[in-house]
Amino acid sequence: MSISRKLLAAVLATGLAGAAQAAEDNIKIGLVLPLSGPFSTVGKQILDGVNLYVERYGDAIGDRKVELVIRDDTGIAPDISKRAAQELVVQEKVDVLAGFGFTPSAFAVAPLATSAKKPMIVMNAATSSITERSPYIVRTSSTMGQFTAPMAIWAANNGMKKVYTLVADYGPGHDSEAQFLKTFAQEGGTIVGSVRMPVQNPDFSPFLQRVKDEKPDAVFLFVPAGEQGVSFIKGYRERGLDKEGIQLISTGDITTEDQLSAVGDRALGLITSFTYSEAHDSKVNKEFTEAYYKKFPNQRPTFLTVGGYDGMHLIYEVLKKIGADASGDDFIAAAKGMAWESPRGPISIDPETRDIIQNVYIRKVEKVDGRLQNIEFDHVAAFKDPGKEK
Numbered sequence: 001m002s003i004s005r006k007l008l009a010a011v012l013a014t015g016l017a018g019a020a021q022a023a024e025d026n027i028k029i030g031l032v033l034p035l036s037g038p039f040s041t042v043g044k045q046i047l048d049g050v051n052l053y054v055e056r057y058g059d060a061i062g063d064r065k066v067e068l069v070i071r072d073d074t075g076i077a078p079d080i081s082k083r084a085a086q087e088l089v090v091q092e093k094v095d096v097l098a099g100f101g102f103t104p105s106a107f108a109v110a111p112l113a114t115s116a117k118k119p120m121i122v123m124n125a126a127t128s129s130i131t132e133r134s135p136y137i138v139r140t141s142s143t144m145g146q147f148t149a150p151m152a153i154w155a156a157n158n159g160m161k162k163v164y165t166l167v168a169d170y171g172p173g174h175d176s177e178a179q180f181l182k183t184f185a186q187e188g189g190t191i192v193g194s195v196r197m198p199v200q201n202p203d204f205s206p207f208l209q210r211v212k213d214e215k216p217d218a219v220f221l222f223v224p225a226g227e228q229g230v231s232f233i234k235g236y237r238e239r240g241l242d243k244e245g246i247q248l249i250s251t252g253d254i255t256t257e258d259q260l261s262a263v264g265d266r267a268l269g270l271i272t273s274f275t276y277s278e279a280h281d282s283k284v285n286k287e288f289t290e291a292y293y294k295k296f297p298n299q300r301p302t303f304l305t306v307g308g309y310d311g312m313h314l315i316y317e318v319l320k321k322i323g324a325d326a327s328g329d330d331f332i333a334a335a336k337g338m339a340w341e342s343p344r345g346p347i348s349i350d351p352e353t354r355d356i357i358q359n360v361y362i363r364k365v366e367k368v369d370g371r372l373q374n375i376e377f378d379h380v381a382a383f384k385d386p387g388k389e390k
């Protein structure tokens, strides 16, 4: 090799080593999200929230660049979630695990967070016990009990004496059913039927028919966000349950902003309980939605976008406080008790449970400026997960 070529090789090697060094210094956030399959909108909306946060607040924390390492776990596929998280920890050496659209995915990864001592930020999965599966878990989304208890109280206080519950047959559905049964009974109501429906590709017709035959005052529903809510609402109207006087009440998973246009006017008047509405009236939400529309002109933000956005806020603020090299234990200690104003309203991390404390709103679907919106008309302030009450 000529001297000049040797010199060039040396320069290149140094340059490459420098680049590798820089990449090693990056703060790596490993995201496990459902980005394909029937629930891909869940992952995409969380990721939109993550990317919006990075765009608004910069891709560096202190002098370290933030690098997102994204893995698709395809939906309800815990083995894939687990493999993805293992790869993120072992090969990619991520500093933080985040994402988790579905409960089975969060359950599958929790033991790994514990053994690797990695902070694990749950940005959607909503089964109460998730945060009990590892001391390294913090949740920035919600729990099913948080939505369901206020809905049961509202139903009992608004003339509904007999309710039929229909839920997806897995963690969040079971939590939602248990909470509705408990709270509605405490409020003096009667449950006239409770059925669990398959979570994958359900055909709602037989369930709607059973409810129609029973003639309760209301049917309480939980199905995961996405297209299922749209087909349930269509079936509810087409089979005439509304005309029989059976009110549909639900968690807000069925009236997410991205699905409202698909449901159309059939959604008008539906009552749901939830934490985020695009129409939430606050300065923080106004700024958030404006930044969102600029980045995603043809889309609408949802609770999933906000779960991802707030998850990033938590990661940024904790790492700013403790430094990027701090341990998983330091991370969790700093996250406990953190409080800030989210686009959904004031939120904080319960220092005892590492779960989120937040307002839960009762909303009605109305048309505002030609657009279907969840209009908040009542709320329970600073509500803790009732699923953890022993």
Ligand code: PHB
Binding pocket: 042, 101, 102, 103, 104, 124, 125, 126, 127, 172, 223, 224, 225, 253
């Ligand atoms: C969950 O699996 O915990 C889950 C998924 C989607 C939702 C709510 C809960 O809309």
